[in-house]
Amino acid sequence: MFFLKYLHKTIRLPPSSFGPHMRSHVERRLYDEVEGKIDGRYGYIISVLQIVEIGAGVLQPMTGLAEFNVVYRALVMKVFKNMVVDGVVTVVNPLGFWVEVGPMTMFVASALIPSYFKYDPSANPPAFVSDFGDESGQASRIEKGIAIRARIIGIRTEATDIFCVGTIKEDYLGPQAGV
Template identity: 35%
Template sequence: MGFFQVELTKNVRVHPRHFHSKLKETLIQTLMDEVEGTVSGRFGFVVSVLEVLQPLPKGILREGFGFAVYPLKYKALVFRPFKGEVLDAVVTNVTRHGIFAQVGPLTIFVSRHQIPSDMTHDEETASYISVVEKAERIQRDSAIRLRVNGIKIDASSFTAVGTILDDYLGLIE
């Protein structure tokens, strides 16, 4: 899994109300609230703020507002999927077009073209069933191993397509 630790900077705005002894805590809390769970196009999903680099920089008062802006530097744990990467994912939805699976915050679409041809879609149970081995079926909440085939990076989201059309890919027990 592509987890990385990266150093990032974020301008945090603080209301003058917080200009007191607990300012530091407020700053860090605000930073975490604002950053964790977001997507940055280059670095991927920010999973967690690991550490805010000390000493904290001096804030700059924004004219006319009273807010102070702190350019905080912090180390963050990010999840960045790459093309060609093999990931274990959980199936969230099965349609006749393919399978939607999730790896943490990332949704990956596996088209039916990328599903082995010996697996057929069963409308009733919303699953892909192997023709050879009836017990082998991919349905909601199944765990599958897939390879990321392509990633589309938006300003605020990642979407990916994957394949299970290769050796050692597909359903995992």
């Protein structure tokens, strides 16, 4: 799920950034351009941990910009199909519920929820409520703010987001008590 990767990025600086603090301009531009962004090959770049090398700048004759090849080490999050993840429920509706797992969003459809969970339209907030209780005798609920464990069964990566489809229709998946 979390990996340390050495990555490369070309940073372009305008002539107004040239001078004694050019290195700090390159570093700041790198942080702004890559942290919190998605790279289709490596996943979500959480943080730049170390700048390994900043290459010599090359002036581009047509634009006047300087290009710097930067090698950096980053903490990335990549999810895979069949991976079990923990998240927090953000939205519940009759079709299923949405879960935030770090920076990504996962949808669990009602068909992928065990049959003993029934949608309760009169609940406030809306919730899926189980027919039987947990160890303490209380009915198990899936509602906004509840910690949930789910298995990823499908992934779609876009330029700015990672979307997943998940299931809780297996053993040890579903609402997590005391998390």
